[in-house]
Amino acid sequence: MLLSLYNCPKLFLFVCLFLSSSSSTSSNMEKVRRASHAGSWYTDNPKKLSEELEGWLGASGLSKSSDVRGVIAPHAGYSYSGRAAAYAFANIDPKNISRVFLLGPSHHYYTPKCALSTATVYKTPIGDLPIDLEVIEELKATGKFELMDIRVDEAEHSMEMHLPYLAKVFEGHQVKVVPILVGALNAENEALFGQLLAKYVDDPNNFFSVSSDFCHWGSRFNYMHYDKKHGAIYKSIEALDRMGMDIIETGDPDAFKQYLSEYDNTICGRHPISVFLHMLRNCSTKIKIKFLRYEQSSQCKSTRDSSVSYASAAGKVDA
Template sequence: MATKVRRPSHAGSWYTDNPKQLSEELDGWLQSCGLAKSPEVRGVIAPHAGYSYSGRAAAYAFGNIDPSNITRVFLLGPSHHYYTPKCALSTATVYKTPIGDLPIDLEVIEELKATGKFELMDIRVDEAEHSMEMHLPYLAKVFEGYQVKIVPILVGAVSAENEAMYGQILAKYVDNPSNFFSISSDFCHWGSRFNYMHYDKKHGPIYKSIEALDKMGMDIIETGDPDSFKQYLLEYDNTICGRHPISVFLHMLRNSSTKIKIKFLRYEQSSQCKSNRDSSVSYASAAAKTDESSSS
């Protein structure tokens, strides 16, 4: 099959396109978070904003990865510009980053295509989307010197039934310990520019209210229950942009025979909102680990 490249379209704007600088920046963040790599970590939830905003927070997710037994990374990100009620697969054969290229696992793409449940995304849609791209340099860095392939899945505006359906399709991949899952999401987008200004005064300043709202969501995600997460979103409408990828992931974990628990390790906000004129985006990083204690 001919090579079809997805270019790093956000390099030079959302993060540096200078390979040496990018490599040093990522190394610095990974070292400063001081996390021990663990082979039990099978997935992460990490933000996807420009690296000056969320690069440091993301290290708390990617810093947990032990690359030695992983050969494939499923990458699930929300769609910001393109509307689809389905999940869409990449048509590229390789995703380029300034610090190394990540080949696409065409075999798994074919397997998923064969289910008839996925659409294919045009390369222009692929390159316009940043949610998965912002995970790529970190993956290229963590898997430096290892053979790893990626399976990018753009998660559209998927209904609750379909979140469950995609979770069931993908669950079997969780049972293979050489598969890893990188879930892309930012947390609360607060302010008039996001049409979201939920404020519970009992928490004090606005940014504390945002933190309480996000932490509530994070606690629910940690329970692993997609239905509770759905209820939380219905009730508070928190602007978690990767709500659909997170929900699909929760359904995957629920349907797999491997017991995996999600734990959040870092929470940050782009700025502290104190008045209605302010705005901020929250970033939360989590690791999903095999849970020996509750294995059936």
């Protein structure tokens, strides 16, 4: 005859504790970051998303290159920046890459440091990307990084907007990601994190995806720099952005810092870009950045207008 648990309080308590323990162990094994911006910033329909990305990658006309070791790409909604971003991601040859370091700015959460994801997997509508927990632990051990709460992680779009492209490019290939939220770093911390991460550049199995939009112009962004010598406002914005892009291409983080100090261009990924430039300065591998595409969300012609600029670049081994 079966023993009723309710008639045996000690046994009932043991079973409850066991089930609670099993559930906790199971949930700790996988910590998922949802594709929280799917369905708003980009489609959550897997077939449609896959077709969109394939179309943009193909339309770029670019070939994959094993010499390309990093990209700078925008992170706006795909209806705005999806096409421009393809000019970065189309360069990636996935064959020898097993790890992608993802550097994105923080839009909603303040930290003067860099923060690591606490997730074990990043979801996308077209495939999941596992986190490289070994490298996360290695970085945590330096004592220099914060840990990012899953709610902060899911609220941030700057890294998520790179994920579907990475999932598409690495389709059929095993790859892990190392997401790093780059906070409001001062110049000293930009250099510090650049030096700390530089050694990873020298491993040819590592790739770097740096997330940034360029100038946010208009009264709603509280930025309306206008040099009339360039003509229309949108042409002045482009001249300002291209000045910054040219400096980034030199690979000089100090010159980039000076440019930002002088013009205060609202490049939201200024800190991830600066960290990346310091990484390239401190590694042994010589990598040259080249911008391949520039677009604006609209052409500003009056002070009532506003726009955001998008620029895509590839960082290639310079023999």
